[in-house]
Amino acid sequence: PSLGWRPGKDHKTEEQLWELIRREASADAAAEPALASFLHTSVLVHPSLAKAMSFMLANKLSSRTLLGTQLMRLISDAYRADPGIMEACVADIQAVFERDPACDRYTQCILYFKGFQAIQCHRIAHWLWTRNRRTLAIALQSRVSEVLHVDIHPAARIGRGVLIDHATGVVIGETAIVGDNVSMLHHVTLGGSGTGKGVRHPHIGDGVLLGAGVCVLGAHYVGAGSKVGAGSVVVTDLPAHCVAVGVPARIIKHGCLEQPSDKMDLVEDFILDYVI
Amino acid sequence: PSLGWRPGKDHKTEEQLWELIRREASADAAAEPALASFLHTSVLVHPSLAKAMSFMLANKLSSRTLLGTQLMRLISDAYRADPGIMEACVADIQAVFERDPACDRYTQCILYFKGFQAIQCHRIAHWLWTRNRRTLAIALQSRVSEVLHVDIHPAARIGRGVLIDHATGVVIGETAIVGDNVSMLHHVTLGGSGTGKGVRHPHIGDGVLLGAGVCVLGAHYVGAGSKVGAGSVVVTDLPAHCVAVGVPARIIKHGCLEQPSDKMDLVEDFILDYVI
Amino acid sequence: PSLGWRPGKDHKTEEQLWELIRREASADAAAEPALASFLHTSVLVHPSLAKAMSFMLANKLSSRTLLGTQLMRLISDAYRADPGIMEACVADIQAVFERDPACDRYTQCILYFKGFQAIQCHRIAHWLWTRNRRTLAIALQSRVSEVLHVDIHPAARIGRGVLIDHATGVVIGETAIVGDNVSMLHHVTLGGSGTGKGVRHPHIGDGVLLGAGVCVLGAHYVGAGSKVGAGSVVVTDLPAHCVAVGVPARIIKHGCLEQPSDKMDLVEDFILDYVI
Structure with a gap:
């Protein structure tokens, strides 16, 4: 964790959060057939929050330029190489859930909130930037600005x-x-x-x-x-x-x-x- | 109509408006070959404004998550179930036409104006919300925010x-x-x-x-x-x-x-x- | 050039600029495999800046409505018919490079900057507008607003x-x-x-x-x-x-x-x- 950060008293671990997210997605898939297939491929088939996030972000960012499979591997690599990225993601999910009164489901935050998704993309782009893959980091920044309308420099x-x-x-x-x-x-x-x-x-x-x-x-x-x-x-x-x-x-x-x-x-x- | 709403003296019915829209699309398809196919599939092949709107909105919102055919059926169902949604759409088209000096064609409003399209999507999402299909309503809100950059809560x-x-x-x-x-x-x-x-x-x-x-x-x-x-x-x-x-x-x-x-x-x- | 415009002392010609852009793309393709294919198809295979710009803009704007090949031909036609459009593009690239401290590569400007891309699309839409192809010009304006979030009337x-x-x-x-x-x-x-x-x-x-x-x-x-x-x-x-x-x-x-x-x-x- 960064200097000065500490979890609140209701802070959940990655595993606790992932279990809650899976339960929500299960219930929603049963209640809303129009979204069942989406919820299965985005959440329920994945073994962990990191894998689900990699899939979801890759799907958002993929284009004729940046292939989804390539992006998914890149994002998974980043999560594996720097555990702080997923720890920050877990903190961000809880920030949205606790502070946004229009958000009553963790899945809403992950699947639908542009601001949350843009920050997670930035954390990947920033990781690339610090490892001196600046051209790719700038390409990701640009794609996030196109798709999510949030422009965060990777540095x-x-x-x-x-x-x-x-x-x-x-x-x-x-x-x-x-x-x-x-x-x-x-x-x-x-x-x-x-x-x-x-x-x-x-x-x-x-x-x-x-x-x-x-x-x-x-x-x-x-x-x-x-x-x-x-x-x-x-x-x-x-x-x-x-x-x-x-x-x-x-x-x-x-x-x-x-x-x-x-x-x-x-x-x-x-x-x-x-x-x- | 909602309390307090009443049509202006030049207000057109849905049928009158649809006839004008078809005439414009016909003339434009003849004058601009690059758009002829688009105007036929978006306007001229459809039997009514409601069908054309269902097709157009479904096309805008469709994604790997939300299939176009599924969305088109959903939007058509909403128009059929609640005639007030199309009445409001007709009022909105005329509001754009009358108040926006850069708009001199009804087809411009329908085919190209993000604000108009976002309101019509919202009317569908709101209908879902009031029928307790909140997860799908939120998914639509999110898709509209991605595609049209307008974020209206379905409630x-x-x-x-x-x-x-x-x-x-x-x-x-x-x-x-x-x-x-x-x-x-x-x-x-x-x-x-x-x-x-x-x-x-x-x-x-x-x-x-x-x-x-x-x-x-x-x-x-x-x-x-x-x-x-x-x-x-x-x-x-x-x-x-x-x-x-x-x-x-x-x-x-x-x-x-x-x-x-x-x-x-x-x-x-x-x-x-x-x-x- | 428009009245009042004159190139700065470091102003590069289109050919000089194109040579610099190709060198950057070559170096980046070698250094970042994940972008090599993109940089080849977007920059390196093209014989001129005008062709590369036509390809890139057509790719951005293409949709189920506006086919990429059709757009690429249209944009190439505009560049050929009115050399002032490419002269303005060359001036814009140098404006971005000189004034934006976060931009240290010409390729960044061309491939990734929404504002630059939107202005170049506008120059094509404006050319259509002045040649009385107003319906198509409005369609382009609308597509730019969707894809790049910049709304410039073609007039x-x-x-x-x-x-x-x-x-x-x-x-x-x-x-x-x-x-x-x-x-x-x-x-x-x-x-x-x-x-x-x-x-x-x-x-x-x-x-x-x-x-x-x-x-x-x-x-x-x-x-x-x-x-x-x-x-x-x-x-x-x-x-x-x-x-x-x-x-x-x-x-x-x-x-x-x-x-x-x-x-x-x-x-x-x-x-x-x-x-x-």
Whole structure:
């Protein structure tokens, strides 16, 4: 696990989660014949969450350019080579389930949520990037942007337990860092400033919430446990545990949390709530 | 028809509209050989608007997961079971034609406009949702978000004569209500607030216009005949017939319409016009 | 070349560029086996940039409706009939390469960047529009909006050396004009005002930079060399060489450039930099 990340008290292991996912898929396949074949091939025939995820992501990304079988092998290899990728995936599934009130099934998250799928694709592209397969990493980034409408540079570093809700139009630049337990909505931009090649994108601290359409531009730090209201443009650093809104964003509240270290609860309290 | 909806004086019946659509498709097929085969299979071979719509939507949504033939049967079943779905579709086609100056053909709306197609898919998903086929409804919502970049929860209630122009990135949450004759542009969010499961999304009154990128967040009511300027973030109720702009939105004009009940004209006057 | 456009001192000819692109593709195909077949069929088998572009764009746009072979012939025809289309493409490739710090290969731009691909598709659609094949032009616009999430009306006029970075959600209306050497980010809207059929969209001057999510609404002129910060809504004319930000946008700086005519440098200095 990355520094600072720790599982919540209801956190499930990969095996526990996989068992719950299989039970859901079984029940849904019995209740909805139109989806039975899909649920069998996507979930029920697989021996593990890693295999099911490899199949599902390969299916999403495959094209005349990138063959499904080739992608599935590549993704399986990544999961095997770096167990941290699946640990992060497990944390992300639980983040979606706990924080998105419209999500009442783990299978929904895995099979249908573009933001979740895009983050998992990014974790594979980032693995390729760090192993110096940059051309392939860029090809994956591009394919994710085409298929899931989320554009994350493979060099960007994304923590665990991250939720990108709705996800359409999210852009995360090359030198951006997203901490653990961050939640963001669709149309969020973590953008660069200037044409230099060095660090030029923001660092989002643990447990931060970014509302729909927020732009954070330049190498600024958004402190842990802070919240930025929808449509705001952040062009400065923000301290921890503040609330900022507006174009450009101004801080309207400080020290607004009693237990900043209890990340999951923090995010839950704040999701989508626009204090003003 | 839903409460409050009534056809305008030039409103066409389904049969009249279908006849006009066929004439356009015939003329275009003769004039543009590159599209002749497409226009025949999409429009001219079909006996009715409902059949043509079933074919077109099934074609858009089909995937390795959801077979086109299966989808076409499902959509046809919905149109047959609930005639209100096709009545709403007919109202939507005329809304696009009347309010979008870049649209001078009914066939453009049906064959090419993502916002129109996404609303019609939503009407099918909503029908599934109310008949307790929620897993399939969620699968359709997800497919529409992938293919048309519009994310409408199947539980949301959408009125008649609704225009979503350009449409990329629109998000409409689970407990949202959109009234009759509403027009909205791309990137509009009708978003939730908090993590509770109850009503947490906005209610948009009849004849409202929401500019590009507007976010309305939380269980607020935007009164009939009001207008919200592009890029605004609404986090409070708004009265009827006002104009609001800004982040957060402030009311800059009250009682700005003489005939608030004459919905179509109201919307026409206001489309895309940013009063400030 | 359009009035006002002139190549920078490092500007490469089509032949020079094509030679560089082939060298990159050769090296990448050798280094990354997973992409070798793709790079051969997309770049290395083609005799010219125009043929490679025709193949690549046809592949992106092809569907059950628009066959790839038919599209490839159509695009090749356009390049042959109007050499200005390829000259503009060459200028666009160099704009991306020079201004986007995340782009260090010409092949990245051609094969993977939605904004670049969408502009090239638009140039073909615009050619069809001006030759009175409007039905087909609209079909292409719609397909680009589906596949690349960029909605440019075929009647819009786009200059040379234009960069649309990230690109998701960009909307450019029917009577809009975009000058030479303009850079814009994702979610930019050049939108109409009112329901009339005349000129109702903005004119963006040469060398302008529009940040992420900027809306310019109505028949306003944004003067050459000006810059509009992310998330701003412009509902008035803006003079040349100013900086404007906010909802609605206010001018915060005038005459901010020493060499307004040196377009490429101007744009480079200003890219993504949010002065406030």
